[in-house]
Amino acid sequence: MFRFLHAADTHIDSPLVGLDAYEGAPVEALRGATRRAFENLVALAVDEAVDFLLIAGDLYDGDWRDFSTGLFFTAQMARLHQAGIPVYVIAGNHDAASVLTRRLDLPENVHFFSTRAAETLEVGGLPVAVHGRGFPNRRVPENLALEYPQPLPGRFNIGLLHTSLTGAPGHATYAPCQLKDLTGKGYGYWALGHVHQPQVLARDPWVVFPGNLQGRHVRETGPRGCRLVTVDDALEVVSADHRSLDVVRWARLVVDLTGVEAQDTALVRIGDALASALEEADGRLLAARLVLAGNTPLHGALARSLPHWRAQCQARAQIVGGERIWIEELEPTTAPVYDLDALAARDDLTRILLEGLDASLSGAPETPPEVRELLGVLPPEIRDDLEGALDTTRRPALLAEVRALLLEALSHSGGEP
Numbered sequence: 001m002f003r004f005l006h007a008a009d010t011h012i013d014s015p016l017v018g019l020d021a022y023e024g025a026p027v028e029a030l031r032g033a034t035r036r037a038f039e040n041l042v043a044l045a046v047d048e049a050v051d052f053l054l055i056a057g058d059l060y061d062g063d064w065r066d067f068s069t070g071l072f073f074t075a076q077m078a079r080l081h082q083a084g085i086p087v088y089v090i091a092g093n094h095d096a097a098s099v100l101t102r103r104l105d106l107p108e109n110v111h112f113f114s115t116r117a118a119e120t121l122e123v124g125g126l127p128v129a130v131h132g133r134g135f136p137n138r139r140v141p142e143n144l145a146l147e148y149p150q151p152l153p154g155r156f157n158i159g160l161l162h163t164s165l166t167g168a169p170g171h172a173t174y175a176p177c178q179l180k181d182l183t184g185k186g187y188g189y190w191a192l193g194h195v196h197q198p199q200v201l202a203r204d205p206w207v208v209f210p211g212n213l214q215g216r217h218v219r220e221t222g223p224r225g226c227r228l229v230t231v232d233d234a235l236e237v238v239s240a241d242h243r244s245l246d247v248v249r250w251a252r253l254v255v256d257l258t259g260v261e262a263q264d265t266a267l268v269r270i271g272d273a274l275a276s277a278l279e280e281a282d283g284r285l286l287a288a289r290l291v292l293a294g295n296t297p298l299h300g301a302l303a304r305s306l307p308h309w310r311a312q313c314q315a316r317a318q319i320v321g322g323e324r325i326w327i328e329e330l331e332p333t334t335a336p337v338y339d340l341d342a343l344a345a346r347d348d349l350t351r352i353l354l355e356g357l358d359a360s361l362s363g364a365p366e367t368p369p370e371v372r373e374l375l376g377v378l379p380p381e382i383r384d385d386l387e388g389a390l391d392t393t394r395r396p397a398l399l400a401e402v403r404a405l406l407l408e409a410l411s412h413s414g415g416e417p
Contacts (some may be wrong), residue, residue, distance in 0.1 A: 001230065001231065001232050001233055001238075002051040002052055002128070003051055003071065003228065003230045004050050004053065004054060004229050004231075005041070005044065005045050005048075005052075005053045005054065005226050005227070005228055005229070006054045006056065006210050006226060006227040006229055006395060007041055007054065007055050007056070007213060007225075007226040008055060008056035008057055008058065008092075008162075008191075008192065008193030008209070008210050008211070008212065009057070009058045009092070009193055009196055009211070009212035009213070010034065010038050010041070010055065010058065010059050010060075011035070011058055011094065011212060011213075011214075011216070012034050012035060012036055012038055012059060012060050012061065012071075012072065012073060013034060013035065013060070013061060013064075013065075013068075014034050014061035014216055015031075015061070021377055024184055024314065024326065025328075026285060026323070027328055029247075029285055030248060031196075033180040033214045033216075033246070033247050033248045034213070034214050035072060035217075036214075036247045037224070037225075037245050037246055038072075038073075038213060039077060039212040040213075040225075040247070041213060041225075041226060041245050042076045042079050044243060044245065045080060045083070045085055045405075046079065046085070048228065049083075050098070050228070051085070051126060051128075051241045052085060052086045052087065052088065052123055052128070053080065053086070053087045053132060053382075054087075054088050054089075054128075054158070054160055055087065055089040056090060056092070056126035056160055056193030056194075056210075057090050057091060057092025057093070057094075057095070057134070057161055057162030057194060058093065058094040058095060058162070058193060058212075059089060059091075059092075059192035060073075060095040060100065061094050061095075062099060062400055063093070063099055063101055063102070064100070064102050065385070066101060067104065070102060070104040071104065073106075074106055077106055077107050077109065077110050078390050080107075080109060081108070081110075081416065084109075086110075086123060086124070087109055087110045087111065088111050088121060088123075088130050088132065089111065089112050089113070089134075090112070090113045090132045090133065090134040090135075090160050090161070090193075091112070091113075091115055091134030091135045091162075091174070092134075092135055092162040092174075093135055093138050093139070093140070093162070093174050093194070094138075095135075096115070096134070096135035096136060096137050096138050097115040097134065097135070097256065098136060098138060099138055101203070102177050108381040113132040113133055113134050113160065114124055114134065115134040115136040116133075116136065118131060118132065118144065118147050118148045118149060119131070119132070119133065119149075119175055120149050122152075123153070126156075126311065127154060127156060127235065128157075128158065129151070129155040129156070129157050129158070130156060130158045130160055131146070131149050131157065131158065131159050131160065131187070132148075132159070132160030132161065133161075134162075135162060135174070137174070139174065140174050140175045141173075141174075141176070141180065141241040142175070143175065143176060143177045144161065144163070144175045144177070145159070145161060145163070145175070145177040145181045145182055145185070146160075146177070146181065150186065151185065151186040151187055153321075153379070155185040157186065157188055157189075158188065158189045158191055159182065159185060159187045159189070159190045160191050161175065161182075161191070161192055161193070162174065162175060162192070162194050163175040163176065163177055163192060163193075163194055164176055164194055164195065165177060165178070165179060165192075165195075166178060166179075167169060174194060175194075176257065179201060179202065182202075182205075182207050183202055183204075183205060183207065187205055188204060188205050188231070188235060189206045189208070189229065189231075189237060190207040191208065191210075192208060192210075193209070193210075194209075195209045195211075195377055196211055196212040196220055197209065197211055197220075198210055198223075198224070198242060199211075200240070205237075206229075206237050206240055208227055208240060210225070210227045211225070212224055213226065213245050213246065213251070214246045214247065214248065215246060215248065215250040217331045217391065218250050218287070218289045218329070220250055220292070221249075221250045221251050221252050222249075222250075222251075223244040223246065223249070224244065224245065224246040225242060225243045225245035225246060226242075227240045227241065227243070228240070228243050243407075244282075246284065247285065248284060248285045248286075248287055249280075249281040249282075249284045249285070249286055250287050250288075251277045251280075251281070251286060251287070251288045252288075252289045252291060253273045253274065253288050253290055253291065254293055254301065254331065255269050255270050255273050255290060255291065255292055255293065256269070256293055257269065257292055257293065257294045257298060257334060258293075258294030258295055258296060259294070259295070260296050260297075260298060261296070263298065263301070263312070266292075266296075266298060267312060267313075267316050270290060270292075270316055271316045271319065271320050271377045272316055273290075274316065274320045274321065275321070276324055278321045281324075284324075285324055285325075285326065286321065286324060286326070286329060287323060287326050287329075288317075289328045289329045289330075289331060290327060290329070290330050290331065290332070291331045291333055292330070293334060294334055294335070295334070295335045295337050296335075296336075297336075297337050298334065298357070299332075299334040299335060299337070300336060302332050302334060306330065306332065309332075310327070310330045313327050313330055314327045320392045336342070392396050
C-alpha cells in the first residue's frame with residue numbers, strides 16, 4: 001500500500017487585485033493566504049508520511065515579481081526533501097515555460113516534467129509510473145492527453161494533466177479533451193489541474209480536480225485543499241479523501257428577510273447566518289458576502305441607506321466573531337412589500353397605473369406594429385439590443401423591475417410612506 005497527495009493551482013503569491021479598495025479588509029491575512037495554504041500542504045505531507053506529492057500545474061500565479069516567491073518554494077521543497085518525499089510537478093498556463101523568466105536550483109526530490117513532450121517518470125521504490133507534460137506556452141489549444149504514453153504494465157499509472165476538459169465556467173479553455181480520452185487510457189488515476197472547483201469526475205478510473213489550495217475571491221467559496229489518495233497492494237484506489245488546507249474561507253450567505261419589518265430582527269438573522277458560517281469555517285478567517293433577499297418592508301430603507309446597513313452588518317460580524325469575520329460585500333436583492341389596495345384607493349390615476357402594470361405582467365403582448373416599424377429605422381447595433389430587451393421571453397422580468405421601481409416611487413409620493 002502507498003499514499004500520495006494530489007494538489008493543483010496553488011498560485012503561490014497570487015495578487016488579490018483591488019483588495020485595498022475594500023474598507024476594513026484584512027489585507028495582510030489575505031495576501032499571505034496562498035503561502036500559508038502551501039505550508040499546510042507541506043505539513044500534511046510530512047505529518048501523513050505520504051510517499052510522494054503531485055502538483056498539477058499553476059504552482060505559481062505568473063512570473064515572479066522578485067526571487068522571494070522562488071525562495072519560498074525552495075524552502076518548502078527542502079522540508080519535503082528532508083522527509084524523503086519526492087514531488088512531481090507540471091507547468092500550467094500561469095507558470096508556463098514562456099511565462100517564468102527567473103529560475104532557482106531546487107532540491108533533487110523535485111521533478112518537473114518536460115514542456116516539449118509527454119514523458120514518464122517512475123517513483124523510486126514503488127510500482128508507480130507518473131505520466132505528464134507541462135505547458136510550453138500560456139495558451140495550449142491542442143489535446144495533450146492524446147500524446148500521453150501507454151500505461152506501464154505492473155505499475156499504478158498516473159496521468160498528471162493541466163486541462164479544462166470540455167470547458168468550465170470561469171476558466172479559459174486550455175489543453176481541451178474529452179473525459180473518455182482519459183478514462184480510456186488505462187491509467188489508474190488522473191491528477192488534473194486548472195479547474196478550481198473540487199470535483200471527482202469518474203471513479204473507474206479516478207479522474208479528479210482537487211481544486212485550488214486557497215480560495216482567492218468570493219466566487220471560490222467553501223473548503224479548499226487537496227486529495228489524499230490511498231492505493232492498496234492490488235494497485236486499486238481505496239480512497240481519495242479531500243483535506244482542507246485553506247486559511248481563509250470564502251462564503252456567500254443568502255439571508256432571507258421575507259416579512260421582516262424591523263432592522264433589529266434583520267440583524268439577528270444576519271448574525272445567525274454569520275455564526276453558522278463561522279462554525280463551518282473551523283477556526284479560519286471568514287470572508288463573507290451577505291446577500292439580503294426576500295420581500296420585506298425594509299427594502300426601501302435598505303436601498304436608501306446602504307452604507308448604514310453595511311456598517312451595521314460589519315458591527316454584527318464583530319459581535320459574532322470579532323476579527324474572525326470580514327464582510328466582503330453587502331448585496332441587496334430584496335423586493336418591496338406594498339399595500340396595493342391602499343395605493344389604488346389613493347386616486348384614479350394610480351389605480352389605472354397599477355391595473356395596467358398587472359395586465360402587462362400577465363399578458364405580455366407582442367410588440368406593437370408601430371414600435372416594430374420604429375425599430376426598423378434604427379442602426380443594427382442599437383436595434384439588436386432593443387429587440388432583445390423587448391423579446392417576449394425576457395419581458396416579464398423587465399416589467400417586474402419596472403413595476404418595483406414605480407411602486408417604490410408611488411409609496412413615497414402623494415402622502416406618507
